[in-house]
Amino acid sequence: MHIQIDEISKEFGSTAALTPVTLGIPSGALAALLGPSGSGKTTLLRILGGLEFPSSGRVLFDGQDATGLSVQERRAGFVFQSYALFRHMTVFENIAYGLRARPRVSRPADAEITRRVTKLLDLIQLPQIGTRYPSQLSGGQRQRVALARALAIEPRMLLLDEPFGALDARVRKELRQGLREIHDNTGLTTVFVTHDQEEAMELADLVVVMSMGRIEQVGRPADIRARPKTDFVREFISV
Amino acid sequence: MSDATLVDLQRRRAFRAPTNEAPWLRVLLTLGVVGVLALLLFAPLIVVFVDALAQGAGAALASLANPDAESAIWLTLTVTAIVLPLNAAFGIAAAWAITKFDFRGKAFLITLIDLPFSVSPVVAGLCLVLLFGSNSLIGGWLVASGYPIIFALPGIVLATLFVTFPFVARELIPVMIEQGRAEEEAALTLGAGGWRVFFTVTLPNIRWALLYGVLLCNARAMGEFGAVAVVSGKIRGQTATMPITIEMLYNEYLSVAAFSMAALLALLALVTLTLKTLLEWRYADQLAANHRH
Numbered sequence: 387m388h389i390q391i392d393e394i395s396k397e398f399g400s401t402a403a404l405t406p407v408t409l410g411i412p413s414g415a416l417a418a419l420l421g422p423s424g425s426g427k428t429t430l431l432r433i434l435g436g437l438e439f440p441s442s443g444r445v446l447f448d449g450q451d452a453t454g455l456s457v458q459e460r461r462a463g464f465v466f467q468s469y470a471l472f473r474h475m476t477v478f479e480n481i482a483y484g485l486r487a488r489p490r491v492s493r494p495a496d497a498e499i500t501r502r503v504t505k506l507l508d509l510i511q512l513p514q515i516g517t518r519y520p521s522q523l524s525g526g527q528r529q530r531v532a533l534a535r536a537l538a539i540e541p542r543m544l545l546l547d548e549p550f551g552a553l554d555a556r557v558r559k560e561l562r563q564g565l566r567e568i569h570d571n572t573g574l575t576t577v578f579v580t581h582d583q584e585e586a587m588e589l590a591d592l593v594v595v596m597s598m599g600r601i602e603q604v605g606r607p608a609d610i611r612a613r614p615k616t617d618f619v620r621e622f623i624s625v
Numbered sequence: 626m627s628d629a630t631l632v633d634l635q636r637r638r639a640f641r642a643p644t645n646e647a648p649w650l651r652v653l654l655t656l657g658v659v660g661v662l663a664l665l666l667f668a669p670l671i672v673v674f675v676d677a678l679a680q681g682a683g684a685a686l687a688s689l690a691n692p693d694a695e696s697a698i699w700l701t702l703t704v705t706a707i708v709l710p711l712n713a714a715f716g717i718a719a720a721w722a723i724t725k726f727d728f729r730g731k732a733f734l735i736t737l738i739d740l741p742f743s744v745s746p747v748v749a750g751l752c753l754v755l756l757f758g759s760n761s762l763i764g765g766w767l768v769a770s771g772y773p774i775i776f777a778l779p780g781i782v783l784a785t786l787f788v789t790f791p792f793v794a795r796e797l798i799p800v801m802i803e804q805g806r807a808e809e810e811a812a813l814t815l816g817a818g819g820w821r822v823f824f825t826v827t828l829p830n831i832r833w834a835l836l837y838g839v840l841l842c843n844a845r846a847m848g849e850f851g852a853v854a855v856v857s858g859k860i861r862g863q864t865a866t867m868p869i870t871i872e873m874l875y876n877e878y879l880s881v882a883a884f885s886m887a888a889l890l891a892l893l894a895l896v897t898l899t900l901k902t903l904l905e906w907r908y909a910d911q912l913a914a915n916h917r918h
């Protein structure tokens with residue numbers, strides 16, 4: 387699905403988190419929002435997911451105005467920074483949550499839910515952990531369960547807020563590869579937030595460099611490396 | 626080397642973990658705590674039961690079977706049954722509003738929730754009398770239309786509601802602040818509506834705090850004296866709750882009757898405590914999962 391962000395701004399009281407930003411993300415792209423802390427990456431991602439509403443501007447999905455769509459109607463698979471797994475549910479129930487939350491007419495039967503959850507557990511290569519609780523998982527396992535839970539609703543796009551932030555370097559590399567594969571297999575338009583320029587450059591097709599609520603540059607990793615538009619971008623990607 | 630000799634060796638070396646105090650200090654502290662508990666908690670409890678049974682179990686039970694006593698017991702149970710669900714709902718709503726939203730006057734609302742803790746119950750009762758008594762505008766109208774508040778069940782319920790209001794909210798607020806909004810937001814992105822999120826995510830996550838709050842609220846609701854004494858008018862067989870009946874019986878030197886009812890009240894509190902302990906024991910694993918995550 388093509389995502390178009392049209393002159394979006396966001397203020398929290400008197401602080402401007404986003405000064406008008408405009409950005410197009412082509413269908414099927416894997417895009418990274420890259421920038422230092424406080425640059426407005428999370429805010430932009432939450433606006434896409436419908437968790438936050440812009441002060442002005444529009445969001446278009448496949449050319450259709452989606453600004454007023456509720457968070458449920460957006461059908462965005464959202465992976466939170468701290469994963470936000472339901473602590474009182476097993477991994478199985480976590481992944482099944484979105485399917486069980488569907489209105490009765492479109493809710494799959496129990497057998498179908500079990501089949502889909504099992505398939506997703508295979509996909510994230512953790513087939514055995516369905517009966518565990520989130521507190522019994524490692525950080526990397528939690529991250530993968532959160533991804534499976536987001537995929538279970540057959541989302542129209544995948545939004546991830548610092549998906550690898552809290553993990554050690556080796557697990558991070560592994561999961562990066564995992565995300566790349568899932569993206570390539572599903573063809574979902576995917577946006578992830580990171581402040582790690584190496585991660586953005588290595589994983590994304592499209593890198594969006596942000597600073598202080600503005601978009602500094604948008605481009606393919608190689609182009610940004612070769613031709614940084616501003617001093618800020620040059621400095622940020624050189625570290 | 627056998628286990629026994631190993632233990633022996635350690636004991637001889639007087640091995641001590643860095644977090645442990647010296648043995649004599651530990652014994653002293655433990656004795657001190659046990660002593661205070663015995664003096665302040667167990668001794669009164671035992672005295673109540675001893676005095677209640679001073680003339681045998683028959684006399685105690687007979688005093689409780691008295692129609693006025695029965696009415697008091699029913700009244701207290703009725704008031705508690707009305708107050709608990711209401712205050713659970715209010716408490717959840719208040720804690721929800723405070724922890725999940727940002728709005729003006731939040732600090733004021735938090736102070737307001739604590740008000741019943743800082744205002745003397747007698748003063749609270751007097752305020753209700755001023756507001757709803759037959760001499761007031763609202764009260765006069767209500768009495769004329771046949772719905773008296775003061776010296777009747779509604780007044781007792783209102784007074785108890787006021788006094789026990791903070792318990793649930795106070796238990797919930799810290800837990801809900803600590804848990805944040807992320808899980809609720811996750812549920813929303815997965816397509817769940819507001820009520821579904823509340824019943825499948827919010828409520829299960831706060832159920833232990835809610836249970837503690839409700840139990841505390843329950844104990845206080847059954848035991849409330851000051852505010853209820855003012856608004857109830859202490860009409861025997863009609864508006865006298867258990868604590869008020871105890872006081873009246875005691876003032877009339879009917880000590881077996883007074884202490885029998887006091888023992889019953891204490892027993893109700895003990896049942897609540899036992900219930901809590903049983904639940905904790907039964908769901909220990911979930912409780913741990915809730916805290917560790």
Ligand SMILES: Nc1ncnc2c1ncn2[C@@H]1O[C@H](COP(=O)(O)OP(=O)(O)OP(=O)(O)O)[C@@H](O)[C@H]1O
Nearest residue numbers: 398401402403422423424425426427428429430581
């Ligand atoms: N709910 C909120 N209330 C008030 N201000 C907010 C809120 N959310 C974000 N902000 C402000 O908006 C700005 C952008 O925040 P945002 O969370 O989008 O940054 P970020 O790029 O995700 O940073 P980080 O890398 O630290 O997560 C910051 O100045 C932040 O203080």
Ligand SMILES: [Mg+2]
Nearest residue numbers: 427428429579
């Ligand atoms: Mg962020």
